[in-house]
Amino acid sequence: MIDTHCHIDLYDNPLEVAAAAEKLAVKTVAVTYLPSHFVLASKHLAGFKYVRPALGLHPLVAKDHEAELKLFAECFGAAEYVGEVGLDFYGGNKASKSIQEKSFATVIHHLKKVSKFVTIHSRGAEDVVLTMLRESGIGPVVFHWFSGSKRQLRNLLDAGHRISINTAMADSPKWDEMITFVPRSSVLTETDGPFVKVNGHPAVPKNVGSVISWLAESWKTSPALATQQIENNYNYLSEELS
Numbered sequence: 001m002i003d004t005h006c007h008i009d010l011y012d013n014p015l016e017v018a019a020a021a022e023k024l025a026v027k028t029v030a031v032t033y034l035p036s037h038f039v040l041a042s043k044h045l046a047g048f049k050y051v052r053p054a055l056g057l058h059p060l061v062a063k064d065h066e067a068e069l070k071l072f073a074e075c076f077g078a079a080e081y082v083g084e085v086g087l088d089f090y091g092g093n094k095a096s097k098s099i100q101e102k103s104f105a106t107v108i109h110h111l112k113k114v115s116k117f118v119t120i121h122s123r124g125a126e127d128v129v130l131t132m133l134r135e136s137g138i139g140p141v142v143f144h145w146f147s148g149s150k151r152q153l154r155n156l157l158d159a160g161h162r163i164s165i166n167t168a169m170a171d172s173p174k175w176d177e178m179i180t181f182v183p184r185s186s187v188l189t190e191t192d193g194p195f196v197k198v199n200g201h202p203a204v205p206k207n208v209g210s211v212i213s214w215l216a217e218s219w220k221t222s223p224a225l226a227t228q229q230i231e232n233n234y235n236y237l238s239e240e241l242s
């Protein structure tokens with residue numbers, strides 16, 4: 001199983017969550033908010049095979065970006081994964097729009113030189129994110145917890161990008177319909193733990209199992225085949241980007 005978006009460093013017990021995922025061999029992309037967090041995560045996850053850190057520049061901490069851009073550049077070469085990066089223009093978050101755009105342009109600048117596996121935040125900024133990626137020829141990337149419209153979903157899929165589905169999405173009636181527009185080859189799984197809750201508890205990497213069950217139902221296939229499909233999608237993406 002694969003969790004392409006999990007905030008391991010934001011749980012009360014990060015190392016326990018990481019160790020549990022490692023033991024179950026759940027491939028987990030441990031996204032971070034800032035490059036300094038990536039440096040810490042890299043140290044903690046040094047011995048891990050399945051749980052790997054991602055270099056982030058999260059739009060919701062735009063006020064911290066300037067002090068971290070130099071470190072982002074320094075870490076970029078060694079980072080296997082990039083995330084969480086992107087834009088958030090939802091509600092009051094729009095106040096930092098110009099800082100966010102400048103930071104995301106920096107991320108894109110680096111990705112133009114070397115492509116990586118990227119997990120993207122795009123809430124309320126779906127069109128801008130897509131345009132910035134298109135103009136710089138970046139992709140495919142993975143749009144995590146996509147909350148835009150059907151039109152925007154089609155646009156990102158037409159551009160070759162992927163989406164990752166979490167349990168909150170699988171539980172929402174909106175996605176019962178939306179998922180039917182998404183080619184199976186464009187789907188990945190995530191938890192977005194600890195933000196997403198499962199039965200009142202923060203979702204942990206193994207909870208992608210519930211997303212797999214939901215996908216299997218939607219695809220009218222078995223959980224084993226759905227798992228294989230996600231695995232193939234992930235491997236294809238990883239190979240395409242290397």
Ligand SMILES: [Zn+2]
Nearest residue numbers: 005007084192
């Ligand atoms: Zn996230």
